[in-house]
Amino acid sequence: MRYAVLGTGVVGTTIAAKLVSQGNEARLGSRTAGEGKVTYAEAARWAEVVVNATNGAGSLEALRAAGAAALAGKVLIDIANPLDFSKGMPPTLFVKDDDSLAERIQREFPEARVVKTLNTMSCAIMVDPSRLKEEHDVFVSGNDKAAKDFVAELLRGWGWRNIRDLGDITTARGTEMLLPIWLRLWGAIGHADYNFHIAM
Amino acid sequence: MRYAVLGTGVVGTTIAAKLVSQGNEARLGSRTAGEGKVTYAEAARWAEVVVNATNGAGSLEALRAAGAAALAGKVLIDIANPLDFSKGMPPTLFVKDDDSLAERIQREFPEARVVKTLNTMSCAIMVDPSRLKEEHDVFVSGNDKAAKDFVAELLRGWGWRNIRDLGDITTARGTEMLLPIWLRLWGAIGHADYNFHIAM
Numbered sequence: 001m002r003y004a005v006l007g008t009g010v011v012g013t014t015i016a017a018k019l020v021s022q023g024n025e026a027r028l029g030s031r032t033a034g035e036g037k038v039t040y041a042e043a044a045r046w047a048e049v050v051v052n053a054t055n056g057a058g059s060l061e062a063l064r065a066a067g068a069a070a071l072a073g074k075v076l077i078d079i080a081n082p083l084d085f086s087k088g089m090p091p092t093l094f095v096k097d098d099d100s101l102a103e104r105i106q107r108e109f110p111e112a113r114v115v116k117t118l119n120t121m122s123c124a125i126m127v128d129p130s131r132l133k134e135e136h137d138v139f140v141s142g143n144d145k146a147a148k149d150f151v152a153e154l155l156r157g158w159g160w161r162n163i164r165d166l167g168d169i170t171t172a173r174g175t176e177m178l179l180p181i182w183l184r185l186w187g188a189i190g191h192a193d194y195n196f197h198i199a200m
Numbered sequence: 201m202r203y204a205v206l207g208t209g210v211v212g213t214t215i216a217a218k219l220v221s222q223g224n225e226a227r228l229g230s231r232t233a234g235e236g237k238v239t240y241a242e243a244a245r246w247a248e249v250v251v252n253a254t255n256g257a258g259s260l261e262a263l264r265a266a267g268a269a270a271l272a273g274k275v276l277i278d279i280a281n282p283l284d285f286s287k288g289m290p291p292t293l294f295v296k297d298d299d300s301l302a303e304r305i306q307r308e309f310p311e312a313r314v315v316k317t318l319n320t321m322s323c324a325i326m327v328d329p330s331r332l333k334e335e336h337d338v339f340v341s342g343n344d345k346a347a348k349d350f351v352a353e354l355l356r357g358w359g360w361r362n363i364r365d366l367g368d369i370t371t372a373r374g375t376e377m378l379l380p381i382w383l384r385l386w387g388a389i390g391h392a393d394y395n396f397h398i399a400m
Contacts, residue, residue: 084276087298097292097380138397139381166384174381181339181374184366185398196396198385199326199336 004029004047008037011079011123012053018127029066045069046182049077049150050112056082056101057094060108072111075147078102078172079126081179085192086112090183093176102141102172113147114139116156116172120182127160137162141171143146153163165168165197204229204247206262208237210251210330211240211279211323218327222357230267244270247393248347249277249350250312255289256282256301257294263309275347279318279326281379284321290375293376302341302372311346315340317355320382322392336395337362364398389396 005016006029016026028036029043037043044050044066054062059080064069082101084094093100102116117140125131129138138160142148152163166174170176178196185191205216208230210312216226219340228236229243244250244266248255256261263271278329284294295301302316317340318326325331329338338360342348352363386392 038219065216077326092297096297096377097285132399134397134399164388166381166388171384171388174384177296177377177380180377181366183373184371185364188364188366189398194398197334197399198333198389198394199334199397200394 001025002046002048003027003051004041004043004049004066005051006043006066007053007055007080009053009055009060011126012051014123014127015051015053018158029062029196031062040065040072041067044074047074049075050147052076052078052080054080054104055086059101059180060104063105065111068109068111070119071109074112074158075144075150076105076109076112076114077118077151078105078114078116079113081119081176083179090180090187093179096177097173098174100170102169102176106143106169111160113142114146114169115144115147116169116175117141117151118177121195125157125193125195129161132195134195134197135162139165139171139175141169141175143169144182147182160198170171201225201360202246202248203251203397204240204243204249204266205251205253206240206243206266207253207255207280209253209255209384211326212251214323215251215253217280218349218358225375227305229262231262241270242267243273247274249275251252252278252280252305254277254280257284259301260304260308263305267380268311271289271309274312275344275350276305276309276312276314276375277332277351278305278314278316280367280391281319281376283379290380290387291359291380296377297373300372300376302369302376303390307341313342313344314373315347315351316343316369317341317351320375320378321395325395327358329361332395334397335362336397337364339375340365341369341370343374360399
């Protein structure tokens with residue numbers, strides 16, 4: 001499968017490496033083409049599936065550069081968070097509670113099949129859930145059932161066992177609003193090797 | 201120990217019953233005195249420890265009625281959430297991200313020793329963590345170390361094993377912002393018998 005991974009930071013490159021290691025093709029999309037990367041538009045047009053791994057503040061701009069036509073009909077896996085670093089640390093969220101980044105993306109690109117997932121943990125855990133000894137969970141939100149099924153299958157291939165479908169894309173408000181406690185746990189625990197589990 | 205439990209809803213009565221079952225005295229505080237309840241002020245003046253189990257929208261008003269003098273120097277266990285039902289279901293939060301209900305309470309009553317805890321689960325689980333088979337966690341936030349130690353000891357007496365001290369009272373922003381996903385999990389799971397665990 002051909003994946004465009006938009007965003008060339010640690011998250012984007014980690015996701016792309018994982019996809020390639022499992023027999024997929026991946027292109028890293030960036031504002032400008034360069035060594036090992038193409039433009040957002042080139043990556044998205046070529047791809048069958050698009051991953052938004054840009055930072056949240058730049059996500060809509062990156063997706064506009066990719067272009068609505070290149071996203072139409074494709075699964076768009078949104079793993080970004082609407083973090084606002086302008087008020088210092090820890091960051092706040094620039095959208096929350098009555099809207100979410102995932103919904104903004106879905107509204108602006110109604111023909112993309114947006115699935116919010118993986119935004120509630122470090123990228124090391126995203127691609128290797130077995131690095132935690134205890135059971136832990138990944139959440140999925142989206143309006144398109146088949147797109148969520150596709151993403152769940154991808155996640156199972158990465159070793160995910162507890163995949164929680166929260167419902168439609170508005171449920172991304174819940175997972176994006178996990179960031180504030182995630183950040184404070186990081187401070188309290190002193191490392192990022194933890195994740196949420198819904199215990200029963 | 202003498203506990204004032206402010207709020208006579210299911211949460212308040214559940215907490216008060218648990219406290220009494222463990223050999224404490226408890227009085228339920230309400231806007232108006234009546235069968236089985238006294239005023240906020242009477243309950244708080246009499247008590248050594250105060251529990252805020254009012255609904256979040258009425259918490260500051262209830263605590264004002266209790267009176268700053270009656271709260272001064274006492275541990276004030278805040279288990280309320282800043283839920284706003286005015287925009288329909290699911291509720292949003294009337295304060296979040298750059299402030300929290302717990303901080304508002306601490307700011308208005310600087311001599312109270314506010315500890316935010318227990319606000320991230322159903323009240324059945326609050327008082328009986330053993331009803332879940334898996335490991336799960338309760339969070340604690342507050343500026344007063346001795347007050348947090350007191351609350352942790354109380355929680356251990358209720359069976360809590362994983363008590364996570366997140367830090368000062370500002371970390372309550374994190375736990376209050378768990379409500380949006382808690383509510384959506386309720387929808388997805390179909391019952392409220394679950395809780396968060398920080399898996400490692």
